[in-house]
Amino acid sequence: MVMGKSEKDFFESCKIAAEEILNHVKKEEFIPIFSHNDPDGVAAGAILAKAVYRLGGNFLLRIIERLDEVTINEIEKIHSNFYVFAEIGSGYLDVLRKLSEKAKILVLDHHRPLELSYPNLIHVNPMLHGIDGAIEISGSGVCYFVAKEMDEKNLDQSCLAIVGALGDLQDKTKNRCLQSLNKQIVEEAKNKGLIEVTEDLLFYGRETRPIHKAISTTMNPFIPGLSGEEDKCLGFVVNLGIPLKDGDRWRSISDLTQEEKQKIFSQLTIYLSSKGFSEESIFQLVGCVYTFLEEDKWTPLRDGREFASLLNACVKMGKPGIAASLCLGSRGETLDEAQNLLNEYRKTIGQCISLLMETPKTIVEHEKMYVVRCYNIVDEKMLSPIATILSISGGLNPNKPIIALTNMKDGRIKVSARASQTLTDKGLNIGLIMQTAAEKIGGKGGGHSVAAGATIPHGKEEEFIHFVEQMIKETI
Structure with missing residues (x-):
C-alpha cells in the first residue's frame, strides 16, 4: 500500500503509543483501559487488553x-x-485535563478531536492526520495498529478491528464494503488466512437461519412490514416459489442459487420502491460479507456484521461485560446469553419503531431536517440505533439530517444525529454541528460527520434545535 504523508504520520503516532504502553508493562505498572460502550469501543478495549495480557501486563x-x-x-x-x-x-x-495532573493519559480515538494539547497527554487520532475517522478507520482499527506495533502476534486481532468497523457502520459506502485503512486491515486478515470476503445479500443469519427468519431479523436496512415479522417473511418467500426446505433441513440464504437470490432482491426492490425507499437504501441489502474462518460454523460470530450485532445488543441491553467477554474469546454460555440479549434487543427496537410511527407529532419534518421526539418512548441506550434505523429505513428524505431526542435518567436530554454521505459530501458535518450547538446551551456534543450525538440540559431542547437548523441552513 502506497502511503501518503498523513498515513505515515498516523502510523508514527501509533508507534509512539505502542512504545508508551510497552514501557509501562516493563515497569510492571497497573494499566486501566477505559473503552466506549458501543461495538467499536468494546472491540477496541478488548484488542488493547489482549495485547497487554500477552505481554504479562497488569490491566483493567x-x-x-x-x-x-x-x-x-x-x-x-x-x-x-x-x-x-x-x-x-x-x-x-x-x-481529561484534570486526570493528566496526576498521571499520563493515552487517548486512542477516531472521533472529531478538540484542538487541545497539554503535558502528560498522548493523543492518537487519524483525523489529526487528514484521515476520516467516520469511514476510513474505526477506533478498534486505531487500537489494532497500536497493538500490532507492540507485537506482530497481534495481527490475529485484525478480525476484532473489522467487527468494530462494521459495528460503527463504516461500510456505509455504495457497495457496503470497508475502505481505506479498514480495507488494509481486511487484507492483513486475509493474508493470515483469518477471513474470506465475498459479495452477497446481507441478511442477518445468512448461514445460520432459515431464509424467512434471516429476512425478518434484518434491521439494517429496516424493511417495513417484514423486519421483525417472521410470518410475513415466510409468506413472502413462499409466494416467490422458493423452496424453504431441502428435505427435512431448513435452507439458509447461503444455500440459495444466484437465480433465487436475484428473485428475492428484485421483489424487495419493487416493494421498497413502493414504500419510497431510494435506490441507495435498497442497495444496502447487497455488499461485502466478511467470514471469520476460525469461528465455528453455524454461529453468528462467523459473520463480521452478525458479530457486531451481538456486541451492540449486549451493550444496549446493559450487559457490556458479555460483549467484552465475547471479544476476549469466551464462547459457550457467554454466546448463548448474547444471543438471548440480541433477541430481546430486536424485539425492543421493533416496538420502539412501531410506537414512533404510530404516535402523532413524534417525527416532525422541518425545512432542513427531521426532529424525532422520543421522550418516554425510547430509552437513552436505544436512541442511537433508533436514529440509525430511521436514517436508513428509506421512509424519510435522505437529503435531510435526523435529530432524535429522549430523556436521560439524570434529567438531561440525550441527542443522536444522523446525516447521509451525500450531505457530508456537500460539506455538512453533523459532528461539528452537535458540538457547537450543545456548547452554546451548556451541553456537550460531537462525533463524526455522518453520525454524532450530544447531551444537553433539560428545558433547552427547542433552543438547541433552533441552533442546529440554523447551522444546517448555513452549510447546505
Missing part, C-alpha cells in the same frame, strides 16, 4: 458510557500512573 478493562466530571471522579479512585482511553476521549480532552 472497563466499558464506560461517557466522559464527564462524574466519570472522571470515579476513574480517579482507580490509582495508576497511566490511563488508557480506547475509542473515546478525543472530544473530551478538556474533561
Whole structure:
C-alpha cells in the first residue's frame, strides 16, 4: 500500500503509543483501559487488553458510557500512573485535563478531536492526520495498529478491528464494503488466512437461519412490514416459489442459487420502491460479507456484521461485560446469553419503531431536517440505533439530517444525529454541528460527520434545535 504523508504520520503516532504502553508493562505498572460502550469501543478495549495480557501486563478493562466530571471522579479512585482511553476521549480532552495532573493519559480515538494539547497527554487520532475517522478507520482499527506495533502476534486481532468497523457502520459506502485503512486491515486478515470476503445479500443469519427468519431479523436496512415479522417473511418467500426446505433441513440464504437470490432482491426492490425507499437504501441489502474462518460454523460470530450485532445488543441491553467477554474469546454460555440479549434487543427496537410511527407529532419534518421526539418512548441506550434505523429505513428524505431526542435518567436530554454521505459530501458535518450547538446551551456534543450525538440540559431542547437548523441552513 502506497502511503501518503498523513498515513505515515498516523502510523508514527501509533508507534509512539505502542512504545508508551510497552514501557509501562516493563515497569510492571497497573494499566486501566477505559473503552466506549458501543461495538467499536468494546472491540477496541478488548484488542488493547489482549495485547497487554500477552505481554504479562497488569490491566483493567472497563466499558464506560461517557466522559464527564462524574466519570472522571470515579476513574480517579482507580490509582495508576497511566490511563488508557480506547475509542473515546478525543472530544473530551478538556474533561481529561484534570486526570493528566496526576498521571499520563493515552487517548486512542477516531472521533472529531478538540484542538487541545497539554503535558502528560498522548493523543492518537487519524483525523489529526487528514484521515476520516467516520469511514476510513474505526477506533478498534486505531487500537489494532497500536497493538500490532507492540507485537506482530497481534495481527490475529485484525478480525476484532473489522467487527468494530462494521459495528460503527463504516461500510456505509455504495457497495457496503470497508475502505481505506479498514480495507488494509481486511487484507492483513486475509493474508493470515483469518477471513474470506465475498459479495452477497446481507441478511442477518445468512448461514445460520432459515431464509424467512434471516429476512425478518434484518434491521439494517429496516424493511417495513417484514423486519421483525417472521410470518410475513415466510409468506413472502413462499409466494416467490422458493423452496424453504431441502428435505427435512431448513435452507439458509447461503444455500440459495444466484437465480433465487436475484428473485428475492428484485421483489424487495419493487416493494421498497413502493414504500419510497431510494435506490441507495435498497442497495444496502447487497455488499461485502466478511467470514471469520476460525469461528465455528453455524454461529453468528462467523459473520463480521452478525458479530457486531451481538456486541451492540449486549451493550444496549446493559450487559457490556458479555460483549467484552465475547471479544476476549469466551464462547459457550457467554454466546448463548448474547444471543438471548440480541433477541430481546430486536424485539425492543421493533416496538420502539412501531410506537414512533404510530404516535402523532413524534417525527416532525422541518425545512432542513427531521426532529424525532422520543421522550418516554425510547430509552437513552436505544436512541442511537433508533436514529440509525430511521436514517436508513428509506421512509424519510435522505437529503435531510435526523435529530432524535429522549430523556436521560439524570434529567438531561440525550441527542443522536444522523446525516447521509451525500450531505457530508456537500460539506455538512453533523459532528461539528452537535458540538457547537450543545456548547452554546451548556451541553456537550460531537462525533463524526455522518453520525454524532450530544447531551444537553433539560428545558433547552427547542433552543438547541433552533441552533442546529440554523447551522444546517448555513452549510447546505
